[in-house]
Amino acid sequence: MSTTINPNKALWEKGDFSRIAESMRESGEALVAILGITEELEVLDLGCGDGTTAVPAARLGANVLGVDIARNLVEAGNARAQSLGLANCRFQEGDASDLSELEDDSFDLVVSIFGAMFAPKPFDVAKEMVRVTRPGGRIVMGNWIPNDPTLVAQILKISSSYAPPPPEGFVSPMTWGVEENVIERFAGAGVPAENISFERDTYTFDFSGAPSELVAEFRAYYGPTMNAFEAAAASGREADLQTELEALFNAQNASPTEHATSIPAAFLRVTVAV
Ligand SMILES: C[S@@+](CC[C@H](N)C(=O)[O-])C[C@H]1O[C@@H](n2cnc3c(N)ncnc32)[C@H](O)[C@@H]1O
Numbered sequence: 055m056s057t058t059i060n061p062n063k064a065l066w067e068k069g070d071f072s073r074i075a076e077s078m079r080e081s082g083e084a085l086v087a088i089l090g091i092t093e094e095l096e097v098l099d100l101g102c103g104d105g106t107t108a109v110p111a112a113r114l115g116a117n118v119l120g121v122d123i124a125r126n127l128v129e130a131g132n133a134r135a136q137s138l139g140l141a142n143c144r145f146q147e148g149d150a151s152d153l154s155e156l157e158d159d160s161f162d163l164v165v166s167i168f169g170a171m172f173a174p175k176p177f178d179v180a181k182e183m184v185r186v187t188r189p190g191g192r193i194v195m196g197n198w199i200p201n202d203p204t205l206v207a208q209i210l211k212i213s214s215s216y217a218p219p220p221p222e223g224f225v226s227p228m229t230w231g232v233e234e235n236v237i238e239r240f241a242g243a244g245v246p247a248e249n250i251s252f253e254r255d256t257y258t259f260d261f262s263g264a265p266s267e268l269v270a271e272f273r274a275y276y277g278p279t280m281n282a283f284e285a286a287a288a289s290g291r292e293a294d295l296q297t298e299l300e301a302l303f304n305a306q307n308a309s310p311t312e313h314a315t316s317i318p319a320a321f322l323r324v325t326v327a328v
Contacts, residue, residue, distance in 0.1 A: 062149075062174055065277040066124035072104045073275040077268065077315075081257040082106035085167065085323075089194060091116050098161040098186060100150050101169015104130035105143065111165070112143035121148035121156075122169070150182065151175040159188040167196035168206075168321070171230035180239035184328055193326040196255070198319070199231035205259065205306050205319040207231075209272070212298050213282035216291060231322045240326055249327040254320060261315040265303035268315045269296070 075082075086107050091097065093115030099108040102120030104127050112118040112135065120131050122145065131145035148155060150166070150173035164187050173179050183193050198206045210228065220226075229235045237247045261268045272279040273296070286295040309316040 060123075060149075062172070063123045065281065066122075066172070067126055068277040069275040069280050070130075071124070071127055071276065072130045073271050075103050075106045077259045077261045077271075078106050078257060080260055082167070083110045085196070085255070085257075086110040086114065086165075089163065089165070091163070095163060096161045098156070098164045099169070100153075100164060100166040100183065101172060102131060102145065103127050103169070105134050105145065107165055107167050108143055108145070109134060109138065109140065112140045113138075116142070116163075118143045119161075120145040121150070121153070123147065123149050123173070149173065151178045153182045153186055156186045158185050160186050162188060162191045164191070164193045166194070168198060170195065171197045171227045174225070176225055176230065176235070176239050177242045180245075181243040184240065184243040184245060184326075187328040189328060191328050193324075193328060195230070195236075195322075195324040195326075196257070197230040197236070197322045197324060198228060199254075199322050200226070200228035202231070202320050205302070205317050206321075207319075208302050208306075209299065210278065212295070212302065213278055216282050216286040216289070216295050218285060233322070236322075236324050245326055245328065251325045253323040253325075255323040256318045256320055259315065259317045259319065263315065264313055265307045265315045265317075266300050268317075269299045269303050272299070 091111050091114040095116040097111050097116040097118045099118060099120045102108045102122050105120055108118045108120040122128050125147055128145045128147050135143040150170040164183050170179050187193055200207060233252050237250060240250055273283055283292055286292045306317045307315050
């Protein structure tokens with residue numbers, strides 16, 4: 055029996071995003087705090103990783119389901135929820151492009167922070183998010199912004215200059231950071247533009263080591279950066295990529311000491327009234 059590899063799943067199972075997520079917990083909590091989460095709200099966190107937003111939402115009393123394509127992150131999320139005694143927070147594997155295991159109109163709030171943007175077939179993703187949200191509910195997405203001068207857009211930009219060109223038909227995840235694309239994709243799911251609002255927001259990466267040590271975490275554990283280093287190694291340019299990333303992280307570090315790292319990164323917060 056042959057099994058087909060899903061490259062999207064393989065990319066995120068390759069490393070261990072939990073290691074990066076450790077630096078994003080405070081911003082995750084701060085974001086969840088402004089979402090008006092109340093007890094018993096039914097929340098879906100899509101592309102949830104190990105629960106940076108799912109866990110604080112559950113702490114506020116919501117019933118949270120985290121769905122992620124990466125099995126290792128689903129396991130890590132369930133382990134976190136269990137160790138925190140959060141019986142109202144569970145994680146399962148699933149693909150944001152096809153949520154057929156979830157019923158229509160199941161959630162009051164669908165949250166996807168730098169999650170669903172990485173799924174292929176963005177029009178299907180928008181349809182699925184709308185389908186599982188009950189009428190009167192909300193979708194909140196956090197999407198990195200293409201060509202933004204801050205951290206994540208620059209990591210992805212630098213990385214892509216070392217990688218081979220993407221396969222034909224590939225839609226960059228960063229296109230979710232462009233308002234017109236978001237409007238078009240939700241229009242395809244039947245949501246009018248006036249139901250969609252946009253805010254520019256900031257996530258801060260906080261790490262207790264120097265910026266170069268955070269680069270090392272990305273190199274060892276963040277799938278897209280791991281792939282970039284593999285591509286760079288194939289053309290003998292690993293050291294150039296390392297130098298470029300270290301220069302970027304150092305330049306963006308807002309910490310008063312060079313032995314710690316605090317890097318703010320801009321993103322587009324999208325709120326959709328369903
Ligand atoms: C940058 S991480 C963000 C994780 C989490 N939302 C957070 O804020 O820590 C992207 C996440 O999206 C997940 N992902 C990528 N493609 C997906 C897909 N097609 N369906 C569901 N999750 C996906 C990855 O496995 C990964 O956990």
